[in-house]
Amino acid sequence: MTDTPVRFAAAQFFSGTDVTANAARCVDLLTEATAAGARLLVLTENANRVRDYVSRQQCWELSEDLDGEFVTTLRAACARLGIWCVAGVDVRAEAPDVHISSLLIDDRGELRHVHRKHVLWDYEYTLFVPGDEPLTVVHTELGRLGLLMCADGIVPDVPRLLALQGAEVLLNSLNSRGPDEMRVHVPLRAMENRVWHVSANTVGGPADAWPWMGGSQIVAPDGTVVAAADEETEQIIWADITPAVARDKTVPGLADVFAWRRPDLYADLLADLADVPVAAMYGPAPADMAPMPLDVATLQVSWFHNRDWTVTRALSQVKYAAGRGAKLGVLPELFCFRPGEVATDPAAAARFSAQVLARLGEAAAEHGIWLVAHLVESDGERFYSTAWLLDDTGAGALRYRRTHLSDDDRSWATPGDDLPVADTTIGRIGLMIGTEVWVPEVARVLAVRGAEIIAHPCSWDRPEAAHIAATERTEENRVHLVSAARLDNPAGVGSQILRADEFGPYQPIALMRYPSAVWSRHGFEEQLLVRLDRREAHSKMMGHHLDPVASRQPAIYGPLAGLSLK
Template identity: 30%
Template sequence: MTSETSTPIRVAAAQCAIGSNMDENLSTCLRVLDKAAEHKPVLVVLPEFCNHLSWYDNAEHCYEVSLTLDSAFLTAISAKAKAIGAYVSIGATLRREGGKVSGSALLYSPQGELLGIADKQVLIGHENDFLEPAQNAAPIIDTDIGRLAMYMCMDGVINETPHCLALRGAQVLCNSLNSFAPDEGNLHIPVRAAENKVFVVAANKVGPLVPEAMMADISAATNIPEVFLCGAGESQIVAPDGTVLAMAQTQDEEVISALITVVAADSKVRPDGTDIIASRRPELYSSLGENPASQSLAVFGGKPDLQAAMIRWQDETIAEMCVLVAEAQRAGAQLIALSPPAAFAHIQENELGHWQLRGAELVSALGEILNDDVYVLSAQVAAQGAAYQHQVVAIASHGVVAEQGQVHFSQRFAWSTLADDFTSVDLPFARVCMLTSDDSIYPESFRLCAMAAAEIAVVPMMPLEHWELQTGLVERAAENRLNLLAPTANFEFGRGFAAGLLEDFTVFGEWKTRIFDGVLTRPPLTDMRDDSAITLAMLHPRYAENKVVSRNTHLIENRPWYLLQPMTTAN
């Protein structure tokens, strides 16, 4: 039965190295659990694949080193959980019926009882050769400290698995990792807490992730520096607002801990009062739960390079803004994204008519100066019969060529009628999707645009929380492999930025233009400038077509579509 107490509890993540000797691996796990016990936690999370390196000679070898539930390895973990009086989450490979093997997270109670098993839903690279993906959704485990759930590594590089767990009521997500990627720590781990308003306790590995004796040969064969064949560390504990409460170093065995108040994860309200669960539109997300094999293939046709610009709009008049647009146009920008004017986020209902006329004036003024191959994207207030709608519009020399209304209700724009779909516009250089600021916090929004073969997303941003720019929008570009323009009028919650995709992307692929840097999906960013209202950025629409992060792991087509009912059905 879940405790409803607001008393803080201490949770811990144990970061360690795991090799090919299973006896030594068990000793390591028991040692770090004893280390964790010194912090007096009620929950300890261990990394993924604690029984053996995720490196196998063949399928028979994988099965041989995998565990049964009554194995000496797991029996010892169960006993240690009881000895230290804490819930313990551990990742391992398990033998399953028919000679199959799963990558699984297991949760043991302080009494040593096995409470639940969560099989990995999204496999990466060679894991597809040896492991079976989950066939059933991971359990939400009701305990006296809260509702706990588990996922592993690549499950959290895309949004679906942790998002579904949160939608089903999980308060604390336990993430076991086996990752070399620095963007796990600086992006993928913390964003899953903030976008779902839950706690995340994540434990990664350090040390070699391949047999140590083979490091040099594997590095030479793959052109991957040896440092990126090791666990990246940075295990962490993250609060529902995205604040990192504790983080480990990158190289050494370490236990981190923090106090958390679990019931804080029950509030899903943004600073403006919007409930991010109640405001979802599941009726619009149905295609996310459909088999990619049955869906029409997206067609990409973007150009390899595109000069873009972001313009910061604070108190400038429309005439002054047109001067800035003309300057960006002279600098070669063909796609120009305007931040919303600073006052836009505080529009009152009695001002809507004024803002609608102001938008029409901007469209007319831009028509006088834009070249035929240049497009400006801007937030607008548009008339919808007797009502109004918050929109993002694409403006050409001959007027508005596309518009996207706000899809999700928000309290600060409660006056806006809601659009019922996401649309993209085919411009001469790329397919572009436009999203209003308050739609950008929902991972479903970008997923649907990416599935429609959008190559660039433009979001005129008015953030309400720091995570939106620090991790949220970066993650949307990363997990969907999208170029992105996200201009902001002020930097209170962070700088607006552009994300321009790089050509080399697929891990273990043939990298032509740069040396592998360990980054899994995070794109390079161009932050908005302090010293100029205009920030130029180069985008690469064509590179959005490659979404294969590693062999047999496509960022969109390998989503666990058959387990996404919590996303596609009303709560």
Template identity: 30%
Template sequence: MKDRKIRVAAAQFSVGTDVEANLATTLRMLDQAAEVAPDLVVLPEFCNHLSWYDNQEHCAAVSVPLDGPFLKAVAAKARALSIYVVINCTVLRKGGSVTGSSLLYSPQGELLADNTKQIYIGHENDFLTPAQAPAPVVETPLGRLGLYSCMDGVINEPPRTLALRGAQILCNSLNSFASDEGSLHVPVRAPENRVFIVAANKVGPLVPEPLLEPVSQATGIPEKFLHGAGESQIVAPDGTVLACASCDQEQVVYADIDVAQADSKLRADGTDVFASRRPDLYRPICENPQQQSYPAWRAADTLQAALLTPGAGGPDGLRESAALLSDALGQGALLAALPPLLSSQEIAEDLDAALLFAREVVSTLSACLGKNQCVATSLPQRSEDGRTQNCALLIGSDGVLLSQPQVHRSARCAWSASGSGFQSLALPFGRVAVLTSDDSIYPETFRLLALQGVDTVVVPLEPLERWELQTGLVERAAENRINLLAPVINSAGAAFGHGLAASLQRDFTVMTAWQERPFDGLLSQPELTRPAVGEHLTLVTLYPAAAQNKEVSRNTDLVRNRPWHLSGVIAELANGTVTEPA
């Protein structure tokens, strides 16, 4: 296995309502994929029939049993082509239930894995039975493979559990109209878990063609957004997209990968992002949402906020930041976000000087603020017991309102004593949290904040990798329905970008009436604002109250419908024991 490259492929195509015709298409696309000599081919979700049914009897009639002719033909094709094949179908089970399941066939035609979807979207809940057991990780000569499909990748838990259990290649079968699946939810799962992703989506109508016009008229969704969004892709563990298909054409894409790369979980500074996780804090993620409740939602409809991007750090940056802050407040901002004014290296080189500077920063910035105004940044602080901690701070007119120590250890902040959990603060305009840069890369961090009812998060960012700004933070905001401000330290801006603001879309739940925008193909991506080069003050409007609506489609809540009962490995310690609630 070591340093041996394999070729992986994703095939995207259209599926209709004729099961026999869909089988012919599936076999034809496998033959087409075989022309590039792959070791593994991943196919889309629901290859046997469109995910559209008249009733339960119809769903069962067009679904395929494991030992039926449809899947026997796929197994025979895998054997004839001597390739591994991942296909997703609605599977008719003994007893009459139907599941949406991904199936892995070996080059010998043997069924190696059978993984049922954990979280369905919208009408799928009316017909399909969800998974009752965690997804398997399968050891093969190619590497360790894990399977999931579509909505299971819009939230972090299903892919996360596969990666934590050793999967090196995650195979994602999609049936998605959403353009932000390909640009956001699919690729982020690779770098957050340091694994390879092979994702195959559909093109063509996702509802029966005779129904396209009436469904469009009834829902207000333009016909073009009732089609599969394509963009099947292969993503490397660092987030690099190695191959990507078009958004609307039948196509096979492929890439040669070194699977062993997925065994390294190291960031650029040497931090092992799996070893530095905090399972002792993640237990709420694995608890029944029916027994959990949010704090009372009292968020404002709108919040005027500002990203501040000073051209320097240190004392010069502080003077510029104070002027920028005063300007932003004068234009109506109640919440401002500043990047770190000292890098982690500068702090490590002289801790005492950094702590003195931190006191000056708090004093200077608080003097700029009036009632109900605040600014966030990150600075070193001394804890009550004398430990030095890297902290994200929320500062008001009377000083520090909220100090959030870094929770996950990192090599570049080895000087920082770890915090014991994540906090949030109820303000007149909403519930706010602040995070240090090195805590923001963990999907569990934002999930815990969502469970606290946080509607707005500020991350003063010192990025190490490009994916953090490209997909990472945006996806965190999207999958948890949280507004986000992420200003970037000056020294990193040229390499990674100058920060972003993510404002929640108020029109959200699919197939409900939208008031402010026409349906545009985005499933959950917030509205993004990225400061231009040289832009030092960026005003944005955030929507704290919009965070209360997390229902992406009927019966599919991004947080409450997470597969908590299948996510126990997230809260497991290294010895395999599960943490208990504090």
């Protein structure tokens, strides 16, 4: 069944305080979706009732039971209409605990699965209790379905666990006021896992209040938006999708997104929350922590005319950046080689790289600047795609051999075996190379190891790598990300620096969850010079209550590191 098209739908609307009216509205939406030929309709989070609670006790009193009127009404409608439904419902546990829950109801009215939201959004921690059970994929005639809810998708772990366990379609009930859902989270969780993603968000609300953002979407495994709602109107969207398409994890020209994972390197993600370096960075930055400014420059230069001239231009960029006050400069991916050149003769590339690395070391010492350079390294008969961090004396402070090789790299490079972070006088720095931005575990491990800054030599493979994937890596980990792009990158996007953006009073919702960025133009040898404050990376808060790093649940993350569920 799952290798034939199935019509999935999503409805966005606003639930008020009248639970009976909300139930009737949901039945109307189910009826409309059925008439449109949909087999499954996703409803929003807390479809049962708007949250105007002033205490946990009131929240419990006004929430639902699984055998209560609201759920029973939905089940009866699904059975009568012959349609599946996913609905967000705030469900009582033992008083005063309430779980934000997603209910999967089949076309016979049977309650097939209850997902309890694992990651709560900010104020929700004051009213609700997060779920902590292992994630479950439900095998159905419509496909392999994985349920998540809103903030579950603003971090990589829940969608990744569902996808690794075989989910073909993610069904996401949201209650979001942020513009980042439809622009970042929903499409990226589809792309990085190669799954379908159906999202239904609340829309509208009181006239003089920050509105719920709507923007419900159905996104294909390659990131194509096949159906989308606007950000203002109550409406239903639908699309015919073939769930089995999600079983092919291949991104043409890049990799199989699951086969290129390195579970052997992700043990840090299973460690107890208190036993990792980032534990000292949880929560807000200490009130007495002074600013820790660092001037960082992207040295946007890559192969032009010939290799010698390219190196000369790079050295000129180093001198110029240091003269402007930069303390750290980052060069692009394999900057001194033509695209594809290394693969034709990696031994020659390694010999030339050694010369370039020596000259960069001399320049670093002469100008008193730290540098990140991505070149080719030889070790016996093996070759590595290696990024070096050189200190301001020209000495090597960190060497990172690329661990996640793309299809192009595999023809010549040997994968590395570590994701190191260097504790230096200019901060805790991790390195990431090129398309590794698409692997959520890379930045996640570096963050868990305490990185304040991730330096990222790159050649953007598509615009979404910068505007979606890189944005998310900063947002979900609260680290600075410095991406220096080749002049000739396929995406036609310039270098980018993303800030960790310390949360503070009066910060708009958009900035809580959508890190600020600075870009340079594509194709020009220009520099970004940005003063980053390392203190920002010591504030992991996304709002008053949510720490997206400390809210991880390592006890159930075994599949991330290749372990089977018990």
